Amino acid sequence: MSDNNVEKDDFTGVETTGHEWDGIKELNNPSPRWWLLVLLATIIWAVGYWIVYPAWPTLSGDGERGGTEGTFGWTQYDQLKESQAEIMARRAAYLDRFNTASFEEIKANEELYAFAVAGGASAFKDNCATCHGTGGSGSAGYPNLLDDDWLWGGDVDAIHETIRVGVRGEHDETRYSEMPAFGDMLGTKEISDISDYVLSFTSAGDYDGPGQELYEQQCAACHGMDGRGIRDFGAPNLADAIWFYGGTKGDIMSQIRRPKHGVMPAWETRLDESTIRQLAIYVHSLGGGEE
Amino acid sequence: MSDSAAPVKLFEKKERIFPKRVWGKYRKIKWVVMAITLAIYYLAPFLRWDRGPHAPDQAILIDMPARRAYFFFIEIWPQEVYYLTGILILAAVALFFVTSLFGRVWCGYACPQTVWTDLFVWVERIVQGDRAARMKLKKAPWSFDKLWKMAVTHSLWLLIGLLTGGAWVFYFNDAPTLIEHILHLDVPMSVLGWIIALTFSTYLMAGFAREQVCTYMCPYSRFQSAMFDKDTLIITYDEDRGEPRGKHKKGESWEGRGHCIDCTACVQVCPMGIDIRDGLQMECIACGLCVDACNNIMDKVELPRGLIRYDTTHNQDQRRAGEVEKTVQTHILRPRTFWYMTILSVVGLVMLVSLVNRAPVELHALHDRNPLYVTLSDGTVRNGYNVKVLNKTYEDKYFRLHVEGLDGASVRAQGAGNVQIDHLHVFADSVGHFRVFVTAPKQSKAREDFRFVLEEVVTNGAEAGEQAVYDTHFASRSQ
Numbered sequence: 001m002s003d004n005n006v007e008k009d010d011f012t013g014v015e016t017t018g019h020e021w022d023g024i025k026e027l028n029n030p031s032p033r034w035w036l037l038v039l040l041a042t043i044i045w046a047v048g049y050w051i052v053y054p055a056w057p058t059l060s061g062d063g064e065r066g067g068t069e070g071t072f073g074w075t076q077y078d079q080l081k082e083s084q085a086e087i088m089a090r091r092a093a094y095l096d097r098f099n100t101a102s103f104e105e106i107k108a109n110e111e112l113y114a115f116a117v118a119g120g121a122s123a124f125k126d127n128c129a130t131c132h133g134t135g136g137s138g139s140a141g142y143p144n145l146l147d148d149d150w151l152w153g154g155d156v157d158a159i160h161e162t163i164r165v166g167v168r169g170e171h172d173e174t175r176y177s178e179m180p181a182f183g184d185m186l187g188t189k190e191i192s193d194i195s196d197y198v199l200s201f202t203s204a205g206d207y208d209g210p211g212q213e214l215y216e217q218q219c220a221a222c223h224g225m226d227g228r229g230i231r232d233f234g235a236p237n238l239a240d241a242i243w244f245y246g247g248t249k250g251d252i253m254s255q256i257r258r259p260k261h262g263v264m265p266a267w268e269t270r271l272d273e274s275t276i277r278q279l280a281i282y283v284h285s286l287g288g289g290e291e
Numbered sequence: 292m293s294d295s296a297a298p299v300k301l302f303e304k305k306e307r308i309f310p311k312r313v314w315g316k317y318r319k320i321k322w323v324v325m326a327i328t329l330a331i332y333y334l335a336p337f338l339r340w341d342r343g344p345h346a347p348d349q350a351i352l353i354d355m356p357a358r359r360a361y362f363f364f365i366e367i368w369p370q371e372v373y374y375l376t377g378i379l380i381l382a383a384v385a386l387f388f389v390t391s392l393f394g395r396v397w398c399g400y401a402c403p404q405t406v407w408t409d410l411f412v413w414v415e416r417i418v419q420g421d422r423a424a425r426m427k428l429k430k431a432p433w434s435f436d437k438l439w440k441m442a443v444t445h446s447l448w449l450l451i452g453l454l455t456g457g458a459w460v461f462y463f464n465d466a467p468t469l470i471e472h473i474l475h476l477d478v479p480m481s482v483l484g485w486i487i488a489l490t491f492s493t494y495l496m497a498g499f500a501r502e503q504v505c506t507y508m509c510p511y512s513r514f515q516s517a518m519f520d521k522d523t524l525i526i527t528y529d530e531d532r533g534e535p536r537g538k539h540k541k542g543e544s545w546e547g548r549g550h551c552i553d554c555t556a557c558v559q560v561c562p563m564g565i566d567i568r569d570g571l572q573m574e575c576i577a578c579g580l581c582v583d584a585c586n587n588i589m590d591k592v593e594l595p596r597g598l599i600r601y602d603t604t605h606n607q608d609q610r611r612a613g614e615v616e617k618t619v620q621t622h623i624l625r626p627r628t629f630w631y632m633t634i635l636s637v638v639g640l641v642m643l644v645s646l647v648n649r650a651p652v653e654l655h656a657l658h659d660r661n662p663l664y665v666t667l668s669d670g671t672v673r674n675g676y677n678v679k680v681l682n683k684t685y686e687d688k689y690f691r692l693h694v695e696g697l698d699g700a701s702v703r704a705q706g707a708g709n710v711q712i713d714h715l716h717v718f719a720d721s722v723g724h725f726r727v728f729v730t731a732p733k734q735s736k737a738r739e740d741f742r743f744v745l746e747e748v749v750t751n752g753a754e755a756g757e758q759a760v761y762d763t764h765f766a767s768r769s770q
Contacts, residue, residue, distance in 0.1 A: 052340075098341040106707075107707060107708075108707065108708050108709075109707060109708070110706075110708060113707030113708075114707065115708070133661075133662075134661055135659070135661030135662045137661070137665065144665065146662065146665040146673075146675075147665050147666065147667055147668065147673075148667050148668050149668045151668075202670075210738075237668065240668030240669065241449035241666060241667070241668055241669065241670040242666065242667075242668050252532075283706060285726070287665060287673060287675060287705065287728050288665075288667075
């Protein structure tokens, strides 16, 4: 459309753009002044932005990340560091006191206790939840940390030690126990008899059979005559309602024949002492903690 | 069309309004209302109200960091924000009620937009002179005289804006403390931000936007006409008496002509820039300044007052029909006002009852979900709960927590120090958080309902303490 051929709207005298929809023609009115001014202002603002913030990639790859750095020298990494430093500074107020206090002192101090439980809860979800579950209730083969049944002890010190050195792990002082595979030494009948006797610890009625003698010969050294287990050996209590690898007769027979042994890594090499202490207090707070 | 000289303008540029000074009954009421409302706004934060050592002593305070709102004897917590909803409903229905009776008097007298605009116009008049002088100054080219007058006007406006914003922040902070901080120029960014924002919004709204706020921005003013009926008081121009209008010279006869002398006094004083003689218009805020202006003129030409006045359409119709007028307002009690009054009373009563029965102590228990329950070595089952005890009183309290309706249950609290389930300490005006374990034999139902009961531990001889209950459930197995 040439300029001298522009159509003008009869009513307003304004040129049309030539666009027409259902007989309605678009007028070529200028943009409102305020709108234009805002646009110009944003353009000027953008130029300022280019100067003070990282904006343009450069061919030479100058600058920290291959672009202009901006006069403010701002980077997202610095911003992250700043906010982390802010959190660490806030935490430091408690951390110093926490690190020097004993478990007894922490348990008596509301503030430090809340700090430890909160820190422990967060570390637990990052490191422990994979096996023990986000709620700490474990699953088959992974101990439930909420109940009152502890293989290696349930006071804060014992829990702390277990976390530190792990179970059957690579640590020199690791908690270690190993039940022999009785499938190599005993026949199926004998294993079945022992299982019956073990089940009788938690069922009503007296046991009268060959299993008792076999148990006392083969098992009592670690699990105790009464089946209550011995923590020093990490031998589980067989006379309670909690079964680590299942509580049916089949489960028990299979465990006697070819025992499963779980492994927990030593966390001393992975977490700092403060975090391990927080974890110990958190796990102890879940409900099963012993005094 | 196209052959006419100027093309039609689709957009009308705003004409600035220069209301002329006026005096009279309604102007006087407006000054009084302005004085009262401004006094309330500026002084209310300094009122004190003793609440004991654990709560602030400011009568009206919205304490954002502590999540509390105080209004004299009322204190609300964040979860009780429905009181605010109630107040808003009350305010809205009260507005409907007043509007159906007296028209838009809220707009004309008490609305902050009106009050501050009035104040700004007054400043403008003091510095630049009355209507004619202001109009002349607006048209005049820039000179030293115009410059200093404009500078002073705008500085005073900004100062009023600053005081407005400055007073606002006192409702959110302890006023005497904040005043000291402000005097030492030591104010937090949040306070400074609010002061600046309200300074400029006041400057903009009362200095420039003015009547456009009422005409184009305000939703209330738009739907208030829905509350009008023929018995609502509105500003009326008595057409039967006034028309035909025309100029009048002293001593001329009033025979065969109307009483309106077309002096346009009513138009010149109007802050909305309308001509009331055109009838009721959506812009009219019922401020009555045109009534004052016309009455003054009527006095001068020795005619009875009331050519322009507050009146109802019903009255006008009656007069036209030749009936006798009973009172100024014939129908106060109408279905409309009756229903507004009823709603107002019901909402007010509900709020009053709920306020009087507001529990001073509340109990909440959140059942653990992960895991739902834990089996213990002796075969019993333990459930965990996060228990919150809300102590809304101004005293430290001790509580005993036990369970009801769960066979063989025992309950204990887990926490720092020597926390005892029968001696839970909750500070005044705060929430106590407790980790609580309930242990019981396996129940027959997967989810057994039971009730936590919280009782205040009172010292010997004292009256029965506060009590609260919370119904929840105990899980024994997966569903």
